[in-house]
Amino acid sequence: MADSATANRNKTTKPDKFNLHPVAKKILRQLLIFLISLALVLGSIALAVQTVYNKFIKPVDPEDDTLITVEVPMGTSINGIAEILYENNLIRNTAAFKLMVDLSNKSNKMQAGKYELSKSMTIQEIINELMTGQVSVSTVLVTIREGDDIRTIASRLVDEYNMNFTEEQFIAEARRVEKYMDDYPFLRNIPEERRESEFPMEGYLFPDTYYFYADSTPERIIRTMLGEFDAKFTQEMRDLADEQGMTMDEVVTLASIIQNEAKTEEFSKVSAVFHNRLKIGMNLESCATINYVIEDREVNQITLTIEDTKIDSQYNTYKNPGLPLGPISSPGLDALNAALNPYPEFMEPNEPMLFFVLMDPETGLHAFNSTYEGHVKDKQKYQVNWQ
Incomplete structure (x- = not known):
């Protein structure tokens, strides 16, 4: 009996290797919770990545090798190429394609021509194909910058891109607005008064990156840019202009001023100032x-x-009230949208902003004010930076 009692006593007093200190148990529990949470987060990220890949990047049909003939016309922008591929069911998403082009830094290497592509191809494979198309005439990648006017466009086409015409020939063709009205009806928004001016189509040659044949005529280039404007200035934008009591030409004119007055991040604020003044x-x-x-x-x-x-x-808006005779440059899409969507906090029922002044040419940012007195103080404060 004594031996049995001793054995039982020894059994109850023997240390248990899993009998952890309470603090250690708490730490272990927290560590396990953290590891489980981390696993769940990583799993969620992996699931999200897989979902994005399947929805936007994955080949349309990895098993379908059927060749589809696609033609990329001369003058097609990167946006246009993406639309062509999407319409032929060769990519899942145009934005994903454009992002891949940007990331691969190959936008200036893609060529116009005919291609045989399939739904089983990845976006990168399609991009590589677009760099080696069947091209009968050499092509030129041309970038029309936002804020360029017709004189600048003509000069750059000749001097920078060596197009096969003179500046004078391009400008002369750009004056023939009546010639293009049947094919591009939006040009009928141009007031009669300006149709006889020096640059009646100013503002409508849409800024973008295009592929042109080296021997493209001024007419071909102008038609391409007018077509791009027609595509970018959507029906929704036209409806919004109507709601605000603005013609398309007034929107383009205001947008061109906004484009040349500010950086993109301040477009809507500058737009509000001009709307308030008007x-x-x-x-x-x-x-x-x-x-x-x-x-x-x-x-x-x-x-x-x-x-x-x-x-x-x-065009002197210091001397004349209202908008100038017409646009002063080719505004981009951001400026066009800003002209239609001024910054609401700078407008009634808030205190309407009526002035802005450049703070620093290096940043391009402005100080805004609702009173002339405040504006004068801003000018005195920042004009030292203008030297």
Whole structure:
């Protein structure tokens, strides 16, 4: 009996290797919770990545090797190429294709031509094919910059891209607005008064990156850019313009001023200032409109002289009320949207902003004010940066 009792006593007092200290148990429990949570998060990320891949990047049909003949016409932008591929069911998503092109830095290597592609091809394989198409005539990758006017476009096409015509020939063709109205009815929005002006189609040659044949004519290039404008200025935008009581030409004109006055992040704020001024009949006083008519095209002045503001021109918004005669450049999509969607916090029922002044040419950002007195103080504060 004594031996049995001793054995039982020894059994109960023997240390248990799993009998952890309470603090250690708490730490172990927290560690297990963390590891389980981490596994769940990583699993969620993996699932999200797989979902994105399946929805946007994965080949349309990995098992279908049937060849589909696709033609990329001359002058087609990257956006246009993406649309062609999507319409032929060769990619799942146009944005994913454009992102892959940007990431691979091959947008300037793709060529117009005919291609045989299949639904089983990856986006990268399609991009590689687009770099080696059947091309009978050499092509030129041309970038029309946002904010370029027709004179600048003509100059760059000849001087930078060596197109097979002169600046004068391109400008002369760009004046023939009546010729293009049947094919591009939106040009009928251009007021009669401007159809006889020097640059009636200013603002409508849409800025983008295009592929042109080296021997493209001014007409072919103009038609391509007009077609791109027609595609970009959507029906929704046209309806919004109608709701706001603006014609398409007024939207393009305002957008062109916004484009040349500010950086993209401030487009809607500058738009609000101009909308507020137009509403109360206050002159726009846009430096960009003066620079458009200054004879020295090499100078884009930050500050204007008194003589500059007195220039006798229908584009002088210091001298004339309302919008100028027409656009002063080719606005991009962001500027067009800003013209239609001014920054609401700068407008009624909030205190409407009526002034803005450049703070620093290096950043391109502005200070905004609702009063002239505040505007004068801003000018005095920041003009030292303009030298």
